[in-house]
Amino acid sequence: MSPKESAADDLQDLAALWSIGEARAHDVVEVACAALVAGLDSPALRILAGYTRAEAENEVPDLLPAVLDELDLVYYPRDSEAGQEAVLRALAHQLPAGKLTPRELASRVHQLFGHQLPKAERLAELDDEYDIIEYGDRTLAELDAEVTAEARTLAHNRLDHGQPS
Secondary structure (H helix, E strand, O other): OOHHHHHHHHHHHHHHHHHOOOOOHHHHHHHHHHHHHHOOOOHHHHHHHOOOHHHHHHHHHHHHHHHHHHOOOOOOOOOOHHHHHHHHHHHHHHOOOOOOOHHHHHHHHHHHHOOOOHHHHHHHHHHHHHHOHHHOOOOHHHHHHHHHHHHHHHHHOOOHHHOOO
C-alpha cells in the first residue's frame, strides 16, 4: 500500500471513529496533517490540517464531510449501520497496528455495539467467552487467535478506501 493510500485509510478510519465519539476533533486534524505530508491534497484538507486544537472542536464537524468528499472518501452519518461497520473495520485495523490487544478489541466492540450489529456479533460472543474462560475448555491463546482471525477478516472487507458496497 502506498503512503497516500495508507493516509487515506487512516483518515477514513479516524473520521468513522470521530463520528461516534471514539476520537477527538484534534485527532482528526493531526491525521489531516499526516495525510498532507503523505501526498494527499485538497482545498478542504489544507484548511482542516491548519486548525488549532481550540478551533478543531467547533470546525471539524462542518468541514470533515467536505474533506472526505474531495478525497473520494465516505462520510458516515451518526448512527448509520454503514458508519458502525466502518468503525468496526477501523477498530479491527488497530489490532495488527498494535494499538489494541485481542481482548481489548473484543471488549471495545462489545461495548460499542453489544450484540446488535451483525458483523460485530462474533467479536461480542468472543468477549463473552473471555469473561468465562476459567470455566470453559478454550485457552486464552485460542481466543486471542480467533479474535485476531476475525479482525483480519473484518479489516480486509474494506473496498476502495472504505466505500460501502
